[in-house]
Amino acid sequence: MDHATALCEEVDLHRLELRFAPLRVPEPRAVERLVRSIERAGQLVPCVVVASGNALVLLDGYRRVAALRRLQRDRARVERWDCGLGEALLGWMARAQGRVLYPIEEALLLRELMHDQRLSQHEVASRCGRDVSWVNRRLQLVSGLPDILFGAVREGTLSTWAATRVMAPLARANGEHAQLLLEGLKREGLSTRELRQWFEHYQRSPRLVRERLVQSPRLFIEALRAADEQRADAQLRAGPDGSCARELCQALALIERVRRQLAALASAGGFDHDLVGQLARLRAAIEALHTELGSYLEHDPHPDPRCGTHPAGAGPQPARDRPPAAPVA
Numbered sequence: 001m002d003h004a005t006a007l008c009e010e011v012d013l014h015r016l017e018l019r020f021a022p023l024r025v026p027e028p029r030a031v032e033r034l035v036r037s038i039e040r041a042g043q044l045v046p047c048v049v050v051a052s053g054n055a056l057v058l059l060d061g062y063r064r065v066a067a068l069r070r071l072q073r074d075r076a077r078v079e080r081w082d083c084g085l086g087e088a089l090l091g092w093m094a095r096a097q098g099r100v101l102y103p104i105e106e107a108l109l110l111r112e113l114m115h116d117q118r119l120s121q122h123e124v125a126s127r128c129g130r131d132v133s134w135v136n137r138r139l140q141l142v143s144g145l146p147d148i149l150f151g152a153v154r155e156g157t158l159s160t161w162a163a164t165r166v167m168a169p170l171a172r173a174n175g176e177h178a179q180l181l182l183e184g185l186k187r188e189g190l191s192t193r194e195l196r197q198w199f200e201h202y203q204r205s206p207r208l209v210r211e212r213l214v215q216s217p218r219l220f221i222e223a224l225r226a227a228d229e230q231r232a233d234a235q236l237r238a239g240p241d242g243s244c245a246r247e248l249c250q251a252l253a254l255i256e257r258v259r260r261q262l263a264a265l266a267s268a269g270g271f272d273h274d275l276v277g278q279l280a281r282l283r284a285a286i287e288a289l290h291t292e293l294g295s296y297l298e299h300d301p302h303p304d305p306r307c308g309t310h311p312a313g314a315g316p317q318p319a320r321d322r323p324p325a326a327p328v329a
Contacts, residue, residue: 013068013076016058017052024105025160026066031070037067038067043076045064046076046077047061047064049079050085059088085116094129103160104153107142152186157182162195177214181214184216187218
């Protein structure tokens with residue numbers, strides 16, 4: 001649709017039909033920013049509407065309408081597009097008019113558009129200026145997503161990433177665990193980073209541990225944070241020398257684990273050349289480390305007074321490079 005066919009005007013808010021409101025993700029913080037902006041400078045960007053019968057269907061500007069209602073305004077500045085609803089929706093999505101849509105919002109609008117206009121994925125892709133694979137990926141976001149997750153996204157309990165990357169796979173694998181996790185997130189929300197950590201541990205955990213994870217997700221994150229803080233405190237107390245000693249202990253543990261496997265390897269047919277070569281390189285590295293450490297101890301520019309001879313207990317020492325007292329006399 002050409003901009004020349006658009007008409008800017010002011011209309012009463014009650015004339016706007018918010019047909020696509022259930023498909024949009026509410027953003028209370030963004031509405032708050034718009035409230036302050038409109039109160040200070042007025043409505044700068046018009047909403048986009050299209051006539052459908054006697055109604056003006058709102059395409060773009062749902063947050064602006066919410067802000068105007070918060071300010072108890074009666075009228076909104078709109079840009080009316082003189083075309084059909086389907087063509088307007090396709091044109092608006094092609095030009096990304098207004099704010100950038102979330103992927104799940106795009107998926108819901110595409111599904112609604114294909115259902116109402118009886119369009120195929122190829123037709124929607126060509127008229128939106130996208131390829132078919134993009135349309136197919138968007139539709140896959142909502143193909144297996146339960147309605148309860150749609151509601152959580154709209155309420156702000158779940159982000160689009162959490163709904164599609166965590167909750168949807170979890171719901172397909174274990175619906176009961178997905179329900180318990182959603183209830184826990186409604187009580188005490190997790191950030192995207194925290195939820196990613198939680199899901200990584202869930203995937204590696206046995207069944208009994210998973211039961212506790214879904215019942216108290218926030219408790220697990222706090223325990224994980226406390227363990228990280230204890231580990232950081234221990235590293236701070238130990239200092240760099242303690243860190244080196246700890247890494248050497250880990251190397252010793254790895255060597256002991258390899259030693260326990262040698263008997264099984266010998267009984268299975270001996271050792272290949274790669275293993276023997278690796279052991280030779282390890283031995284050379286240990287010897288080089290031992291030599292380098294010894295050189296540092298011998299030429300320490302800041303020796304520890306607790307190591308070696310202590311000045312207080314030295315006692316009388318014979319003078320060096322001097323003749324005995326009797327010949328001098």
